[in-house]
Amino acid sequence: MISVNSLTKRYGAVTAVDDVSFEVKPGQVTGFLGPNGAGKSTTMRILCGLTPATSGTATVLGRPYAALPNPGRHVGVLLDASAQHAGRTGREVLNLGATLMGIDRSRVDEMLSVVGLTDKESNRRIRNYSLGMRQRLGIAHALLGDPQVLVLDEPANGLDPAGIRWMRSLLRGFADEGGTVLLSSHLLNEIERVADDIIVIGRGRIVAQGTKDELLRGAGTTVRATDERALWAALEAEGIVAQAGGSGALLAEAEPAQVGAAAAKHGVALVELRGADGRGLEDMFLELTAADAREEVAA
Structure with a gap:
């Protein structure tokens, strides 16, 4: 369970996140949508303890992320697949993560297999990885601690169509086994296919939230x-x-x-x-955020 209540983040005179509240339930994939600068990434960084909130709360499994004992065993996080040590190999990154979390290194081979990185690829320096390979490595790291919750920011970036389909199946399976997934993506078609609930944010505020069926029902x-x-x-x-x-x-x-x-x-x-079921998520998204997009503030 993820719970965000009256969350606000200000940078000087700019309010990046403005009184945001929502819940992400176990057993469901929740899509988190919004234009560039809407506040998605800031909200996710606050949730994962990387950015302090100005006011309000964000908890995972009933606690702030920083208060979780050995948080990697409870929450798998992927916010930036490129933020990995370029000089290490993929296997070294996962071995280090396993050591820090107190996990048997056999879990590393298991996760490499899950995300489709071969033994040869896992022993390659990350500087030589494609973006798609970095995404797969980041997902392997997020899953390493066998968490109950996944927080993923644009995890499909750089994946080819087969990789996107694999990602969809992975997240659906995780949720179907009782896991909680918060997924940010600009690939609206993929969100429409995999998400149970959808949260739409614009100009730092929630402009719509509910089940996919509820939000699309207004098509007429x-x-x-x-x-x-x-x-x-x-x-x-x-x-x-x-x-x-x-x-x-x-x-x-x-x-x-x-x-x-x-x-x-x-x-x-x-x-x-x-x-009239032809409107789809893209039309709904554009309709809800047309007046709320904001390019001048980083998300």
């Missing part, structure tokens, strides 16, 4: 009638806003039951009535 209703003009008139009479949806269909800003009832009340015969 696609409706088509034998008499398009009569349908327009029926919807207008019942106060339902609609717009042309193409091929004679209308896109109404109401639930299908409301639209169907309006048509029936005015004697309009319908030939199509269904939830």
Whole structure:
């Protein structure tokens, strides 16, 4: 469980995170979305004890990260795959992590296998790794302590399509076994595929949060009638806003039951009535953050 309550972070006159509150539940993948400069990375850094909050609290498993005994055994963190010692090999990085966490080094080989790094690759200097390989190594390190919680900032950066699919399967499996996942990503399609809950942040404030289905449900209703003009008139009479949806269909800003009832009340015969499921996460994201994007402050 991750719990963030009234979290605020100010840098002088700039408020990077503004009274943010949310929860991330066990057994679920929660997508954390927002434009550049929205406050995602700052929130995650506060959560992981790397940046102090101005006010408010952020806890993992009921405690601040710094108060967790041997935190790597409870929380796996990947915030920047490039922030690894370039002169060490991947295996050396994991062996050091295992030593610091008091874990048997056999776990290192297990995690290398999980993330798909070969023995040859694991013994290569990190300066010679591609970004995708660094991401895999970072995920191996995050999983090394067999944690209950994962906090991952843009973990799919640099991965090829097969790697992204592997990542999706890994996170889904972790959550299905009861783990808690907070995932930040700009790959909206991947968030839509893997996330159970979604949190959208803009200009340092939460602009929307809920289950994926709840947030996308507002896409409205696609409706088509034998008499398009009569349908327009029926919807207008019942106060339902609609717009042309193409091929004679209308896109109404109401639930299908409301639209169907309006048509029936005015004697309009319908030939199509269904939830408009084509908006998708990208449209929802752009709609919610259009007025909130902020480029001048680092996320």
